[in-house]
Amino acid sequence: MKITLTQLYERLFDEFGPQHWWPGRSPLEVMIGAVLVQNTAWSNVRHAIENLRDADLIDVHALYAVSTAELEELIRPAGYFRVKTRRLRALLAYLVEQYDGSLERMFTTALDTLREELLAVHGIGPETADSILLYAGELPAFVVDTYTHRVLARHGWIGFGADYHAIQDYFVQGLPEEVPLYNEFHALFVRLGKDFCRKSRPKCDVCPLGDWLPSGHPLEPDF
DNA sequence: TGCCAGGCCGGGT
């Protein structure tokens, strides 16, 4: 028997409790973290963020004034440091040119418009855009990540080939449009994924969801 | 020691 998404949320919340996301101290720090965490463990990103904090560079204009070589060195521990330096600078350029560096002003833009703008920035894809909207802007954008996809696919709720928009729609259509719910639900999926649904290490036999989601579902290797 | 991590881009079919 199937359960609703709301019931799934309650089950995860009972299991893991509040995750206190996003682990960032300001909207700008959240945005920076959203870029740095792309395909990267948060433990790595933390070192990079601490470097920026220690240098008092969690500031749009200050960070944009830093040279490429210097920024690369500061965020090196986050990995992909050349790629991410370029992406961060593209994001900063957008903030400066479009909003004079004011995040308050940026987040007054209508959600759909702002999402399109963010997607047009080099290095900002759907997950990063939605993470920024939800966790930096407290706007109702449901975030889909690899864990969300993998968990749902492994349990047979969606196909392995489902794309970002389809997965996002699956949640948006089945849940009330509430920012705190979107916030906690995604954080809980990441927690569940980290603990039980890592790539090439399926442990769904001990997954907390194993009791009432279809069991024995065929897994796809490397996903 | 190797495998993996809270993606995205660009070039090739």
Add this chain to the structure above:
DNA sequence: ACCCGGCATGGC
């Protein structure tokens, strides 16, 4: 419209 290689450090 997909498919794939590249990108890089740190933790288990």
